[in-house]
Amino acid sequence: MEEFLLFAAVGFAAQLVDGTLGMAFGVIASTLLLGMGTPPAVASASVHAAKVFTGTASAVSHLAHGNIRPRLFWPLAVGGVIGGMPGGLLLTSIDGDLIKPWVLGGLAVMGVVILVRATREVRLRKVPMGGAAPLGVVGGFLDALGGGGWGPTVTTTLVSAGEAPRQAVGSGNAAEAVVAIAVSTTFITALLTGHWQDVTDLKQYAASVAGLIAGGVLAAPLAAFFTRILPVRRFAWLIGLLILILAGLQLYALLRG
Numbered sequence: 001m002e003e004f005l006l007f008a009a010v011g012f013a014a015q016l017v018d019g020t021l022g023m024a025f026g027v028i029a030s031t032l033l034l035g036m037g038t039p040p041a042v043a044s045a046s047v048h049a050a051k052v053f054t055g056t057a058s059a060v061s062h063l064a065h066g067n068i069r070p071r072l073f074w075p076l077a078v079g080g081v082i083g084g085m086p087g088g089l090l091l092t093s094i095d096g097d098l099i100k101p102w103v104l105g106g107l108a109v110m111g112v113v114i115l116v117r118a119t120r121e122v123r124l125r126k127v128p129m130g131g132a133a134p135l136g137v138v139g140g141f142l143d144a145l146g147g148g149g150w151g152p153t154v155t156t157t158l159v160s161a162g163e164a165p166r167q168a169v170g171s172g173n174a175a176e177a178v179v180a181i182a183v184s185t186t187f188i189t190a191l192l193t194g195h196w197q198d199v200t201d202l203k204q205y206a207a208s209v210a211g212l213i214a215g216g217v218l219a220a221p222l223a224a225f226f227t228r229i230l231p232v233r234r235f236a237w238l239i240g241l242l243i244l245i246l247a248g249l250q251l252y253a254l255l256r257g
Contacts, residue, residue, distance in 0.1 A: 007211025011050065015216035019058045019223020022159075022169035023151025026051065027110060029212055030148045031247055038205065041091045044144060045187040046209045048088075048180045054216030055177030061224035067170025072132055072163070076154065076171060079136025080143070080179035087144030088186035101251070106142070108251065110152035111244035118237050126163065136175065143176075144183045150176045166227045 010032060011025075018025035026047050033043040062068050135157055142149030151172065158168035 001207075003207045004211040004214075007208040008215035009211075011054065011212035011215025012219045013215075014212075015054050015058065015219035016223045016226070018054075018151060019061070019173060019220055020169070020226045021151070022155030022172045024148075025054065025216065026143065026146075026148025026150065027152065028148070030146060033205075033208065035249075040146075041094075041187075042205065044088070044091055044146065045184070046205050047148065047212070048144070048183045048187065050209050050212035050216060051176065051180035052184055053213045054220060055173065055180050057217045057220035058224065059174035059177045061221045062170035062173055062227070065170070065224045065228065067166045067224060067227055068174050069126075069167045069171050072126075072158075072167065072171040073174050075130075075133035076136040076139075076175035077178040079133040080140035080150070080154075080175055081182040083137035083140030083142075084144045084179045084183040085140075085186045087141040088183045089190060091145050092187065092190040105247075105251065106146045106149065108244055108247040110146075110149060111240050111247060113152050113156055113240075115237060115240035115244075118240060131161070132158075136179075140179050140183075143179060144186070150179060169227050170224070 010029065014025040014028040017023075017028075029047045029050065030043050033046060034040065038046070059068070135154055139150045139154040142153050154175075155168050155172045158172060159165050
């Protein structure tokens, strides 16, 4: 029960930030799971299983608040599926101890990306469909590989390119739900076919995943509302620093161990 409540609190806070800024649920949850000794592939699978539910709740909430632009959502979703599925297969094919430092390093880089993007002022303009699909491919691949690459890659790029922040966040979050379903299906398929061999008993992570789902679903409607009223750049700085601190501490512990 304690583990469930802990992850419920983490899921609520992470989804509150993710639904507002379009990033951080996967990064925070993945970093925490990795810090607890969870293998990277299992961490990514757990986070994506949770994001199927939290992402769907977020998508519905953003749709209700008019934060989704369909001509941006569809190419992002299709591109994300195309990139996410091979990313999941690659992660299940690599020894967890070998990939873990690279995953943590990638999360730290994403923290830097958020900080850099948060300092820029851009003129608002609509991102064309032709540019959104390749961005979705890259975002989906990195998201499957690290468990939290979608938001820092997709949302920050859209905002930097001039897309209205609330539409970048809303459309990106809605597309991420589709990507989470595709990546989760990939992990399940890899497990059932025997392709995923570097895996421990998944039942021991049930409480943490359930907690992430419960907390995230509760926070999703509130986050969609906050998207319109919160100072996004200030919160982007805070979450960028948080990601750097979390990933940095884990990298330090890994190098010392």
